[in-house]
Amino acid sequence: MRVRRAIDGDLQALIDLETRSFATDRISPRQWRWHLESDSARVLVALHERRLVGACVMFFRKGSDLARLYSMAVAAELRGQRVGEQLLEAAEAAAQRSGCRRLRLEVRDGNAAAQRLYERNGYQRIARLPAYYADGEDGWRYEKTLSRAGAG
Template sequence: MTPMPATAAVRVRRAELSDLDDLVALELASFASDRLSRAQYRRHLDSDSALVLVASANHRRFLGTAVVFFRKGSKVARLYSIATHAEARGKGVGSALLQAAESHARRRGCKELRLEVRTDNAAAISIYERFGYHRIAELPSYYEDGADGWRYAKPLRTHREKA
Protein backbone atom coordinates (compact mmCIF):
# COMPACT_ATOMS: atom_id res chain seq x y z
CA MET A 1 0.00 0.00 0.00
CA THR A 2 1.33 3.46 -0.86
CA PRO A 3 1.69 5.92 2.01
CA MET A 4 -1.37 7.99 2.76
CA PRO A 5 -0.84 11.72 2.29
CA ALA A 6 -1.51 13.74 5.43
CA THR A 7 -4.10 15.78 3.53
CA ALA A 8 -6.20 12.87 2.25
CA ALA A 9 -9.85 13.24 3.24
CA VAL A 10 -11.06 10.39 5.45
CA ARG A 11 -14.59 9.18 4.75
CA VAL A 12 -16.45 6.87 7.11
CA ARG A 13 -19.33 4.69 5.98
CA ARG A 14 -21.19 1.58 7.06
CA ALA A 15 -19.33 -1.58 6.02
CA GLU A 16 -20.73 -3.81 3.30
CA LEU A 17 -20.31 -7.49 2.54
CA SER A 18 -17.76 -6.52 -0.15
CA ASP A 19 -15.52 -5.18 2.69
CA LEU A 20 -15.32 -8.57 4.43
CA ASP A 21 -11.85 -9.55 3.12
CA ASP A 22 -10.41 -6.15 4.11
CA LEU A 23 -12.04 -6.32 7.56
CA VAL A 24 -10.60 -9.76 8.29
CA ALA A 25 -7.13 -8.83 6.97
CA LEU A 26 -6.99 -5.72 9.16
CA GLU A 27 -8.19 -7.71 12.18
CA LEU A 28 -5.37 -10.24 11.69
CA ALA A 29 -2.78 -7.48 11.19
CA SER A 30 -3.95 -5.41 14.18
CA PHE A 31 -4.62 -7.86 16.99
CA ALA A 32 -2.60 -10.81 18.31
CA SER A 33 -5.57 -12.09 20.32
CA ASP A 34 -9.24 -11.30 21.00
CA ARG A 35 -9.88 -11.15 17.26
CA LEU A 36 -13.21 -11.11 15.49
CA SER A 37 -13.53 -14.03 13.07
CA ARG A 38 -14.75 -13.85 9.49
CA ALA A 39 -18.04 -15.46 10.60
CA GLN A 40 -18.46 -12.90 13.39
CA TYR A 41 -17.86 -9.99 11.01
CA ARG A 42 -20.33 -11.48 8.54
CA ARG A 43 -22.95 -11.77 11.30
CA HIS A 44 -22.29 -8.20 12.51
CA LEU A 45 -22.70 -6.79 8.99
CA ASP A 46 -26.32 -8.03 8.97
CA SER A 47 -27.15 -7.32 12.60
CA ASP A 48 -29.39 -4.63 14.07
CA SER A 49 -27.40 -4.78 17.31
CA ALA A 50 -24.02 -4.14 15.66
CA LEU A 51 -22.60 -1.43 13.45
CA VAL A 52 -19.42 -1.99 11.45
CA LEU A 53 -17.87 1.19 10.08
CA VAL A 54 -15.01 1.53 7.62
CA ALA A 55 -12.78 4.50 6.92
CA SER A 56 -11.44 5.09 3.46
CA ALA A 57 -9.75 7.73 1.34
CA ASN A 58 -8.83 8.19 -2.29
CA HIS A 59 -11.54 6.14 -3.96
CA ARG A 60 -12.41 3.44 -1.45
CA ARG A 61 -8.88 2.83 -0.13
CA PHE A 62 -9.50 0.84 3.09
CA LEU A 63 -7.81 2.53 6.07
CA GLY A 64 -9.57 1.34 9.21
CA THR A 65 -12.63 0.00 10.93
CA ALA A 66 -14.73 0.35 14.07
CA VAL A 67 -17.31 -2.01 15.53
CA VAL A 68 -20.07 -0.69 17.80
CA PHE A 69 -22.56 -2.84 19.70
CA PHE A 70 -26.04 -1.80 20.83
CA ARG A 71 -28.16 -3.69 23.37
CA LYS A 72 -31.92 -3.57 23.05
CA GLY A 73 -33.46 -1.36 25.73
CA SER A 74 -30.09 0.09 26.76
CA LYS A 75 -28.98 3.71 26.37
CA VAL A 76 -25.30 2.62 26.47
CA ALA A 77 -23.45 1.72 23.27
CA ARG A 78 -20.14 -0.16 23.30
CA LEU A 79 -17.23 0.56 21.01
CA TYR A 80 -16.00 -3.01 20.74
CA SER A 81 -13.11 -2.50 18.37
CA ILE A 82 -11.27 0.17 16.43
CA ALA A 83 -8.30 -0.49 14.15
CA THR A 84 -6.35 1.40 11.51
CA HIS A 85 -3.72 0.30 9.02
CA ALA A 86 -0.22 1.04 10.31
CA GLU A 87 0.56 3.53 7.52
CA ALA A 88 -2.68 5.45 8.24
CA ARG A 89 -1.98 5.94 11.97
CA GLY A 90 -1.60 9.52 13.13
CA LYS A 91 -3.51 10.83 10.12
CA GLY A 92 -6.97 11.24 11.64
CA VAL A 93 -8.42 7.85 10.73
CA GLY A 94 -8.99 6.72 14.33
CA SER A 95 -10.46 10.10 15.23
CA ALA A 96 -12.84 9.99 12.25
CA LEU A 97 -13.99 6.49 13.20
CA LEU A 98 -14.49 7.48 16.84
CA GLN A 99 -16.54 10.55 15.88
CA ALA A 100 -18.67 8.46 13.51
CA ALA A 101 -19.27 5.83 16.20
CA GLU A 102 -20.39 8.54 18.64
CA SER A 103 -22.66 10.10 16.02
CA HIS A 104 -24.35 6.79 15.17
CA ALA A 105 -24.82 5.99 18.86
CA ARG A 106 -26.42 9.41 19.44
CA ARG A 107 -28.79 8.87 16.51
CA ARG A 108 -29.86 5.55 18.04
CA GLY A 109 -30.76 7.33 21.28
CA CYS A 110 -27.72 6.26 23.30
CA LYS A 111 -26.64 8.53 26.15
CA GLU A 112 -23.20 7.00 26.68
CA LEU A 113 -20.47 5.22 24.71
CA ARG A 114 -18.21 2.80 26.56
CA LEU A 115 -15.08 0.96 25.49
CA GLU A 116 -12.32 -1.21 26.85
CA VAL A 117 -8.64 -0.64 26.14
CA ARG A 118 -5.44 -2.44 27.08
CA THR A 119 -3.52 -0.59 29.77
CA ASP A 120 -0.40 -0.72 27.56
CA ASN A 121 -2.08 0.93 24.53
CA ALA A 122 -0.87 4.49 25.15
CA ALA A 123 -1.79 5.73 21.65
CA ALA A 124 -5.44 4.65 21.95
CA ILE A 125 -5.73 5.92 25.52
CA SER A 126 -4.42 9.32 24.40
CA ILE A 127 -7.07 9.58 21.67
CA TYR A 128 -9.89 8.48 23.97
CA GLU A 129 -8.92 10.95 26.69
CA ARG A 130 -8.53 13.75 24.14
CA PHE A 131 -12.10 13.02 22.99
CA GLY A 132 -13.47 13.29 26.52
CA TYR A 133 -13.55 9.66 27.66
CA HIS A 134 -13.00 8.99 31.36
CA ARG A 135 -11.67 5.85 32.99
CA ILE A 136 -14.44 4.21 35.02
CA ALA A 137 -13.10 0.72 35.85
CA GLU A 138 -9.99 -1.41 36.07
CA LEU A 139 -10.22 -4.77 34.31
CA PRO A 140 -7.54 -7.16 35.68
CA SER A 141 -6.54 -9.95 33.27
CA TYR A 142 -9.33 -8.81 30.94
CA TYR A 143 -7.81 -9.83 27.61
CA GLU A 144 -7.34 -13.33 26.19
CA ASP A 145 -3.56 -13.09 26.69
CA GLY A 146 -3.97 -12.06 30.35
CA ALA A 147 -3.30 -8.34 29.79
CA ASP A 148 -5.07 -5.83 32.01
CA GLY A 149 -7.59 -3.39 30.62
CA TRP A 150 -9.45 -0.24 31.52
CA ARG A 151 -13.05 0.65 30.79
CA TYR A 152 -13.70 4.17 29.58
CA ALA A 153 -17.00 6.00 29.10
CA LYS A 154 -18.19 9.23 27.56
CA PRO A 155 -21.60 10.87 27.93
CA LEU A 156 -23.15 11.52 24.51
CA ARG A 157 -24.89 14.87 24.58
CA THR A 158 -27.18 16.09 21.85
CA HIS A 159 -26.63 19.48 20.22
CA ARG A 160 -29.39 20.95 22.40
CA GLU A 161 -27.77 19.62 25.56
CA LYS A 162 -24.41 21.20 24.61
CA ALA A 163 -25.86 24.71 24.44
Protein backbone atom coordinates in the same frame (compact mmCIF):
# COMPACT_ATOMS: atom_id res chain seq x y z
CA MET B 1 -10.86 10.39 4.34
CA ARG B 2 -14.44 9.16 4.41
CA VAL B 3 -16.28 7.12 7.04
CA ARG B 4 -19.33 5.05 6.13
CA ARG B 5 -21.24 2.01 7.29
CA ALA B 6 -19.59 -1.24 6.18
CA ILE B 7 -21.13 -3.37 3.46
CA ASP B 8 -20.80 -7.07 2.62
CA GLY B 9 -18.17 -6.24 0.01
CA ASP B 10 -15.87 -4.95 2.80
CA LEU B 11 -15.64 -8.35 4.48
CA GLN B 12 -12.22 -9.43 3.18
CA ALA B 13 -10.67 -6.00 3.81
CA LEU B 14 -12.07 -6.09 7.38
CA ILE B 15 -10.57 -9.54 7.96
CA ASP B 16 -7.21 -8.38 6.54
CA LEU B 17 -7.17 -5.24 8.72
CA GLU B 18 -8.04 -7.30 11.81
CA THR B 19 -5.24 -9.78 11.07
CA ARG B 20 -2.67 -7.00 10.62
CA SER B 21 -3.85 -5.06 13.68
CA PHE B 22 -4.27 -7.64 16.42
CA ALA B 23 -2.16 -10.62 17.51
CA THR B 24 -4.90 -11.96 19.80
CA ASP B 25 -8.58 -11.35 20.54
CA ARG B 26 -9.38 -11.12 16.83
CA ILE B 27 -12.85 -11.01 15.35
CA SER B 28 -13.30 -14.16 13.28
CA PRO B 29 -14.60 -14.09 9.68
CA ARG B 30 -17.84 -15.67 10.93
CA GLN B 31 -18.24 -12.95 13.57
CA TRP B 32 -17.57 -10.25 10.96
CA ARG B 33 -20.38 -11.66 8.80
CA TRP B 34 -22.71 -11.66 11.79
CA HIS B 35 -21.80 -8.06 12.73
CA LEU B 36 -22.40 -6.86 9.16
CA GLU B 37 -25.90 -8.37 9.15
CA SER B 38 -26.96 -7.75 12.75
CA ASP B 39 -29.46 -5.13 13.87
CA SER B 40 -27.66 -4.87 17.22
CA ALA B 41 -24.21 -4.22 15.73
CA ARG B 42 -22.86 -1.47 13.52
CA VAL B 43 -19.59 -1.66 11.60
CA LEU B 44 -18.10 1.60 10.36
CA VAL B 45 -15.15 1.81 7.99
CA ALA B 46 -12.73 4.58 7.13
CA LEU B 47 -11.67 4.85 3.49
CA HIS B 48 -8.61 6.64 2.17
CA GLU B 49 -8.31 6.78 -1.61
CA ARG B 50 -11.00 4.05 -1.82
CA ARG B 51 -8.94 1.72 0.40
CA LEU B 52 -10.27 0.51 3.75
CA VAL B 53 -7.81 1.85 6.35
CA GLY B 54 -9.83 1.70 9.57
CA ALA B 55 -12.86 0.08 11.12
CA CYS B 56 -14.85 0.01 14.30
CA VAL B 57 -17.56 -2.27 15.64
CA MET B 58 -20.30 -1.03 17.92
CA PHE B 59 -22.99 -2.90 19.82
CA PHE B 60 -26.41 -1.66 20.84
CA ARG B 61 -28.91 -3.19 23.23
CA LYS B 62 -32.61 -2.55 22.74
CA GLY B 63 -33.99 -0.26 25.45
CA SER B 64 -30.54 0.79 26.67
CA ASP B 65 -29.04 4.27 26.44
CA LEU B 66 -25.54 2.73 26.43
CA ALA B 67 -23.67 1.78 23.24
CA ARG B 68 -20.44 -0.20 23.32
CA LEU B 69 -17.48 0.44 21.07
CA TYR B 70 -16.31 -3.16 20.85
CA SER B 71 -13.31 -2.81 18.55
CA MET B 72 -11.39 -0.22 16.57
CA ALA B 73 -8.46 -0.80 14.22
CA VAL B 74 -6.46 1.57 12.03
CA ALA B 75 -3.94 0.54 9.37
CA ALA B 76 -0.43 0.97 10.77
CA GLU B 77 0.70 3.28 7.97
CA LEU B 78 -2.09 5.76 8.76
CA ARG B 79 -1.91 5.81 12.56
CA GLY B 80 -1.48 9.31 13.90
CA GLN B 81 -3.33 10.85 10.95
CA ARG B 82 -6.77 11.27 12.61
CA VAL B 83 -8.30 8.06 11.24
CA GLY B 84 -9.10 6.84 14.75
CA GLU B 85 -10.48 10.24 15.69
CA GLN B 86 -12.78 10.28 12.67
CA LEU B 87 -13.99 6.75 13.38
CA LEU B 88 -14.63 7.72 17.00
CA GLU B 89 -16.62 10.80 15.97
CA ALA B 90 -18.68 8.70 13.55
CA ALA B 91 -19.27 6.07 16.26
CA GLU B 92 -20.50 8.73 18.68
CA ALA B 93 -22.84 10.16 16.03
CA ALA B 94 -24.20 6.67 15.26
CA ALA B 95 -24.77 6.03 18.96
CA GLN B 96 -26.66 9.29 19.32
CA ARG B 97 -28.80 8.55 16.26
CA SER B 98 -29.68 5.23 17.88
CA GLY B 99 -30.87 7.02 21.02
CA CYS B 100 -27.81 6.32 23.15
CA ARG B 101 -26.52 8.88 25.62
CA ARG B 102 -23.35 7.02 26.64
CA LEU B 103 -20.57 5.21 24.81
CA ARG B 104 -18.39 2.67 26.62
CA LEU B 105 -15.23 0.85 25.53
CA GLU B 106 -12.31 -1.18 26.77
CA VAL B 107 -8.66 -0.66 25.92
CA ARG B 108 -5.48 -2.59 26.64
CA ASP B 109 -3.32 -1.29 29.48
CA GLY B 110 -0.34 -1.16 27.11
CA ASN B 111 -2.10 0.80 24.35
CA ALA B 112 -1.11 4.30 25.41
CA ALA B 113 -1.91 5.81 22.00
CA ALA B 114 -5.52 4.62 22.16
CA GLN B 115 -5.84 5.78 25.76
CA ARG B 116 -4.64 9.26 24.74
CA LEU B 117 -7.13 9.31 21.85
CA TYR B 118 -10.05 8.46 24.12
CA GLU B 119 -9.01 10.83 26.90
CA ARG B 120 -8.44 13.67 24.42
CA ASN B 121 -12.00 13.10 23.21
CA GLY B 122 -13.63 13.28 26.64
CA TYR B 123 -13.67 9.64 27.75
CA GLN B 124 -13.19 8.93 31.44
CA ARG B 125 -11.60 5.83 32.95
CA ILE B 126 -14.23 4.10 35.03
CA ALA B 127 -12.69 0.70 35.86
CA ARG B 128 -9.47 -1.29 35.76
CA LEU B 129 -9.95 -4.76 34.24
CA PRO B 130 -7.34 -7.23 35.57
CA ALA B 131 -6.29 -9.94 33.08
CA TYR B 132 -9.13 -8.83 30.78
CA TYR B 133 -7.60 -9.91 27.46
CA ALA B 134 -6.98 -13.49 26.29
CA ASP B 135 -3.21 -13.06 26.66
CA GLY B 136 -3.64 -11.93 30.29
CA GLU B 137 -3.04 -8.22 29.73
CA ASP B 138 -5.01 -5.84 31.92
CA GLY B 139 -7.48 -3.42 30.41
CA TRP B 140 -9.26 -0.18 31.21
CA ARG B 141 -12.93 0.59 30.77
CA TYR B 142 -13.75 4.08 29.51
CA GLU B 143 -17.07 5.86 29.15
CA LYS B 144 -18.28 9.14 27.72
CA THR B 145 -21.62 10.85 28.14
CA LEU B 146 -22.65 12.01 24.69
CA SER B 147 -24.06 15.48 24.24
CA ARG B 148 -27.72 15.71 23.36
CA ALA B 149 -28.72 16.60 19.82
CA GLY B 150 -28.41 20.35 19.40
CA ALA B 151 -26.30 20.71 22.56
CA GLY B 152 -22.72 21.92 22.59
